[in-house]
Amino acid sequence: xxxxxxxxxxxxxxxxxxxxxxxxxxxxxxxxxxxxxxxxxxxxxxxxxxxxxxxxxxxxxxxxxxxxxxxxxxxxxxxxxxxxxxxxxxxxxxxxxxxxxxxxxxxxxxxxxxxxxxxxxxxxxxxxxxxxxxxxxxxxxxxxxxxxxxxxxxxxxxxxxxxxxxxxxxxxxxxxxxxxxxxxxxxxxxxxxxxxxxxxxxxxxxxxxxxxxxxxxxxxxxxxxxxxxxxxxxxxxxxxxxxxxxxxxxxxxxxxxxxxxxxxxxxxxxxxxxx
DNA sequence: CATTACCTGCAA
DNA sequence: TTGCAGGTAATG
Numbered sequence: 612x613x614x615x616x617x618x619x620x621x622x623x624x625x626x627x628x629x630x631x632x633x634x635x636x637x638x639x640x641x642x643x644x645x646x647x648x649x650x651x652x653x654x655x656x657x658x659x660x661x662x663x664x665x666x667x668x669x670x671x672x673x674x675x676x677x678x679x680x681x682x683x684x685x686x687x688x689x690x691x692x693x694x695x696x697x698x699x700x701x702x703x704x705x706x707x708x709x710x711x712x713x714x715x716x717x718x719x720x721x722x723x724x725x726x727x728x729x730x731x732x733x734x735x736x737x738x739x740x741x742x743x744x745x746x747x748x749x750x751x752x753x754x755x756x757x758x759x760x761x762x763x764x765x766x767x768x769x770x771x772x773x774x775x776x777x778x779x780x781x782x783x784x785x786x787x788x789x790x791x792x793x794x795x796x797x798x799x800x801x802x803x804x805x806x807x808x809x810x811x812x813x814x815x816x817x818x819x820x821x822x823x824x825x826x827x828x829x830x831x832x833x834x835x836x837x838x839x840x841x842x843x844x845x846x847x848x849x850x851x852x853x854x855x856x857x858x859x860x861x862x863x864x865x866x867x868x869x870x871x872x873x874x875x876x877x878x879x880x881x882x883x884x885x886x
Numbered sequence: 887c888a889t890t891a892c893c894t895g896c897a898a
Numbered sequence: 899t900t901g902c903a904g905g906t907a908a909t910g
Contacts, residue, residue, distance in 0.1 A: 612904060644892095671905075688905050690894080705894090724893045726905070767887060776906080784904060833895090833903085873889075874904065 613687040615748070615781030616824035617835050617843065618671045621693060625838035626666035628695045629675065632712045634661045634683075639702045639709040645720070646708070647728040654731055658683070658710070670744045670780035680734035685720065690834040691727030694719050723834060744780040748817050758814040762802055769813075770798035771872040782817065785830055785852045788877045790816040792851045797883040798871045804886060823848065851877035 613621070636659055643651040665676035673693065675683040685693055690705075698715035708720040708729060720729065732740065745761065746753045761779070765772045772778055773787045782790070791798050793816035796809060805813075829835055829843030832853065836842055846853075850860050855868035855877060864881035 614905090686905080688892095689903080722893095723895070724903095726893065728906095771887070774905085872887095875902085 612689050612783060612785070612832070613671060613691065613829075613835055614783035614786050615668075615671060616786070616821055616827075616845065617829035617837075618668050618673060618687065618781075619825050620829040620837045620843060621687075622666050622668040622673055622838075624841070625673070625675075625693065625695065628716075628838060629663045629666055629712070629718070632663050632714055634658050634663065634677075634718075635711045635713050637708060637710050639706065641702075642707045642725055645722070645725065645727060645729055647730045648736075649731060654729075657731055669741060670747070670776055671783070672740065674737070680737075682732055682737055684730040684732050684737070684740065686728050687722070687835075688724070688726035688728070690724045691720065691722040692834065692836055692840075694721070694836065694838055694840050744776055745778045746780065748779050748781055749821055755811055755814045759807065759810045762805075762810055762813075765802050768799045768801055768871065769796060770874070770876060772802065773817075774872060774874070779817070781821070784874050784876075785832070785849070786817075786820050786824065788852045789820045789824075789850060792877075792879060792883060793820055795882050797878060797885050798876050800886050851879065853877070 637655040640651060640655065646654045661677045663675050667674040667676060671686060673685040677683060696717045696719045700717050700719065702709060705721045705723045706719055707722055710718040712718060769791060770787055773782050794813040796813060824830060824845045827843060827845035827848055828837060830845040831842035832846055851866050854866045856865055859866055859879035859882060862881045864879055867878055867880050869876050
């Protein structure tokens, strides 16, 4: 489901298509709840003839920069798809929003489970969004020492902490499991039980797992596609997620599935010792 | 920290 | 037919 690598892949594929175009309207909007702000009627009026000046990502949010400091912000949540479509594309089964573009094509938001959200934010709204999120794990400015400091402020189990977007932004269920396997840490290990080396290994694992997933253009395990409708390939490079019963690629022990933080959680019981 | 609500498709 | 999939906000 869309986590940082998937959203980054969508960002890259959309940036080449959208920058320099204008939004000329939104001819289709069912399920008004999809529009988180402002009210749906106002939302469409405000988007008339607005230029797309940049396509950015913050955590799992896509940010289409417009003019006047404003931006169209999209969160795909579980099953959202944001794709560029040829001229004349009609709404299909799960299309909730369509934006007309001034070259005749359309930007389409589909979302089977309707968890996804779209905002039109002004500069203060964008600032608020950034303030509610922890640092970007692949930001060059984030050092291992800073990661250690922010992690050490927490006392609980690793998995819920790493899923908390206010601690570090962009990880979801798949990449937390993958990073913990790579660092040989059990998801129930608590922060105070970690050595400095454990924390260092975890930081490196998070970065390498995310970088590798971006190189493979994201994990398609159901709905996820990039901005051109293409599936990713990272599902062929996972070590634990969805591999319960299969042998650990490091030691051959069957991968186990358990529940941690109300989420399906995948571990190698040999490499990741339960605390 | 944990739990529940939000939703639908699909596997068991 | 039930329950699971999981990102996030709201609630305990």
